[in-house]
Amino acid sequence: MSEILSPEQLEAALRDIGARRYHNLHPFHRRLHGGQCARDEVRAWALNRYCYQAAIPIKDATVMTRMPDAGLRREWRRRIVDHDGNAPGEGGIARWLRLTEGLGFDTAYVESMRGILPATRFAVDAYVRFCADRSLLEAIASSLTELFSPQIIGERLSGMLAHYDFVSPETMAYFTMRPPQAAQDSAFALAYVLEHARTAEQQQACLDALTFKTNVLWVQLDALWHAYVDGHIPPGAWRPQTGEGLR
């Protein structure tokens, strides 16, 4: 049986997973941030990523149903408001739609999710299901990829604004708002995991949950590359050549 890690060792092991497996290492992100993506590749990325964004508050509502403690729910519900806002047109999802709109998409088409890659759907569904089926501790640990997101978002914002004339600070506003929210959310989730993962089994389950989540993010980029860089677009997914979904 493996040894129980100290909180410091557990944190180091979690951060090591990020260093080795987070999607900033994926070649699609290098291409996106480095300015090598064609406009349709950026469009495909934003379209597919909408599916992830739209599922996050559903995931967080699912996590909240597992929380017996009002204090914990009060903390967690902020995540839902961050994405949904308190009124139409506010919040992260609305800001994401400003990006897809700025890239030329019809918003109703994006919201319909008709053109989403099957792998995106499967990965996103797997994340929501994971948070429904596993322990609360594992569900919270699976959100810890957000420890690593402020850095990638910073690289994305500066890289994309420098390289692409079809995005602007206004259409990329999602990424200006997100890092402080992610830092606050992940600090809370990390403190929770370090406090509650006491046995070696629980600690290993948290490490596995974070590994699972890095895979959720990674396969979405694999699928984008296969479809839109290599040109193997699956049946039913968005086809740039047809003008489908574009205004």
Ligand SMILES: O=C(O)c1cc(C(=O)O)c2c(n1)C(=O)C(=O)c1cc(C(=O)O)[nH]c1-2
């Ligand atoms: O742009 C990114 O690379 C990135 C990564 C992640 C992540 O690491 O899961 C999230 C986000 N963005 C994000 O915007 C977001 O709202 C978010 C919520 C969560 C989560 O697991 O609860 N991850 C992420």
